[in-house]
Amino acid sequence: MPLKPDLPLPESGARRVGFAIVGLGQLSVEELIPAARTSEHATIKALVTDDEEKGRAYARALDLTEDDVYTYERFEDLKEREDVEAVYIVLPNSLHRDFTERAARMGKHVLCEKPLSVNAQEAQAMVDACRAGGVLLMTAYRCQYTPQHWAAREAVQSGRLGKVKLLDSVHGQSEDDPEAWRMRLDLAGGGPLPDVGIYSLNTVRFVLGTEPEWVFSTLHQPEGDERFREVEESVSFMLGFPGGVVANCLTSYGIHKTATLRVLGEEGTVLMDPAFTYQGLSLTISDPQGDFQPKLPDEDQFGLEFDHFAQRVRDGRAPWTPGEEGVQDHRVMDAIYESARTGQVVRLTPVPGRDAFRGEKPEAAGQ
Incomplete structure (x- = not known):
């Protein structure tokens, strides 16, 4: 039976945006890894963790190798990985700035869990670092x-x-x-x-x-x-x-x-x-x-995030969040x-207009 023409097809492995998951806590293990495995536009290529044994176990489950597992100290080694275009930071809030700035210096796009940091000053530094590094930064606001x-x-x-x-x-x-x-x-x-x-x-x-x-x-x-x-x-x-x-x-x-x-x-x-x-x-x-x-469909919210950010990485436009x-x-x-x-x-400082801090609307928004 032929596929229905209106069903979306996942991108080939060569076109999907490769992510490194930074932090293997509960959210990564229970939500992000399953979401990425069914994503249309994203795929996991590396894991960054302070627990190498845990990292190797999840690498095997993802058909990755031990060489795809990095410690936090070896985070910069990802710079040589052309197949890793983006990182998803899933760490305690106070560590978001450090790893975002390190990723930006490597030329890796950053999807960061909320809250972006611990205060506005730290968060603005992350925005500035990604702008200076020529990479995208997206805040993981799944409910948008x-x-x-x-x-x-x-x-x-x-x-x-x-x-x-x-x-x-x-x-x-x-x-x-x-x-x-x-x-x-x-x-x-x-x-x-x-x-x-x-x-x-x-x-x-x-x-x-x-x-x-x-x-x-x-x-x-x-x-x-x-x-x-x-x-x-x-x-x-x-x-x-x-x-x-x-x-x-x-x-x-x-x-x-x-x-x-x-x-x-x-x-x-x-x-x-x-x-x-x-x-x-x-x-x-x-x-x-x-x-x-x-x-309305009960969609995987983390999969929607992955796919939106991956599409923005491909077209270079600002993500919605x-x-x-x-x-x-x-x-x-x-x-x-x-x-x-x-x-x-x-x-607060008045902010005129609508959606003053948001980027390109998601493709399926409002549908």
């Missing part, structure tokens, strides 16, 4: 590539909800290990805000397409709890957008896993619950005609922490 989030954005920006007035979002989970790297301020740069709260922040900015003008926040860091010796347990923050639109967001390491987004307009609402999970996203759009749940998008989130998060410290509203 799913059909569900694009449908929510379309409902908001098309006027279907009428004038949007309020948004609210909660993203939290329970963290029980006080020794986890994300509970260390020097490695994570903060607590739940840069880890899971950033999904609320980034998605609110994405669905509106505009930038906040002010922030007001408060945080809670309980005394006597070993988990929160260095980072906060919870952050509640309010964002003020042009036209009087207000977003209320809450993030926490001390609650049962919750991931919701709601947009409230004069004539309708959007509800995503769950809104930020890897699978099983749910979207309900309500308007005067009733409730509507669009039938470039480093500048990650820097902007850091500017807002820095202001959130400042507001919590001072108890005052913090004004």
